[in-house]
Amino acid sequence: MRCDITSVAVQSNRGYVAVQYGCNFLGRCHAHFPGNRKHDLEGWHEEYRSFYTEVCVMGKRLNTGYQLDVSNADDEKFLRRLLFNDNNGIAARGQSTLSHDNFGKYTKDEDFMKSLRLFVMEPSLESFKAFEQGWNKTAEKFGARKNRLLVNRVAAACTLEVSTTVDPAKFDQVFYWLSGQKIISLPPESEIPGWYAKNIFLMKTLKDVFGDELYAHKTDDFYLSQFVWMMYENVSNPFSLKKQIIKYGAPGTGNISASNLRHR
Known part of the structure; x- marks a missing residue:
């Protein structure tokens, strides 16, 4: 030390x-x-490292022009773990939940997916702010909760600059x-x-x-x-x-x- x-x-x-x-x-x-x-x-450590690595791999794919698409079965599984699942290896979602219906709406909304793809590709304070704004706008669009904890949990899956304490x-x-x-x-x-x-x-x-x-x-x-x-x-x-x-x-x-x- x-x-x-x-x-x-x-x-x-x-x-x-x-x-x-x-x-x-x-x-x-x-x-x-x-x-x-x-x-x-x-x-917990192994699940955390495994999913973080999976997100990093997706970020590299996105940087080559890959389009993350919920209609693809593998991408849908990835997006569920990143945005929806109760516990994704990073943190539990607690009371901050995204309904099944809203998961479908969010992941089919191009503006939301654009902000998510950009953040996964290049996680930073600036891209996080853009993603958080994109999430909040999408929530308002569909009359949903803003789910701040889930937004932070996405960040913790994308970068080791932040901790797993997402609340x-x-x-x-x-x-x-x-x-x-x-x-x-x-x-x-x-x-x-x-x-x-x-x-x-x-x-x-x-x-x-x-x-x-x-x-x-x-x-x-x-x-x-x-x-x-x-x-x-x-x-x-x-x-x-x-x-x-x-x-x-x-x-x-x-x-x-x-x-x-x-x-x-």
Whole structure:
């Protein structure tokens, strides 16, 4: 881990991040979660990596001129997993659902599909904003809910710049807890507008902090993405994350079951 207990400054593509004692603290958190608990997380990790890879392959095909079309059986299966299924290996959809009828309408709407194809081809903050706008316009067109969580879940399938914590309120709970505990220092809000930008900032910070572990293959981008959710699970319970780290022990001493990880 590229830091010490006292203070370190990490260069981020979203600004200059001052990571104080937080590097050491994040290291201890990571050791207890994706580190010691990899056997619990492997199923989710493998599904996550598999579908992310599938989306990347589709992005490459789209860049060669392929037209993603719901009338094609394989494409329809891909689109269902990306947009519709309850759990797609990235995250569960929770209460943010797309009806079967609206799935059919959305995937046959050319403006919607254009914004989706562009985002899958070249995921970025700009293309995400265009896709989110395209989703919202389509929802208004058909009188449907805007499904912000599903929009974010698509993003998490397309890029490792964002985490699997696709519920904005849950992500913010971790994000601002880390800031409030002075584990990370945030740039002005104007520099991180919205869920996607905040994710870029936090994931870049985590990758900088755990650069040595990434290089040594002791962790990977997928586990670091899952790590954000693991922090949420602990921040959201009645005890503080610091206390939970101290109390964390062998199986049977309060570990979260692997099945619960999927309902994020």
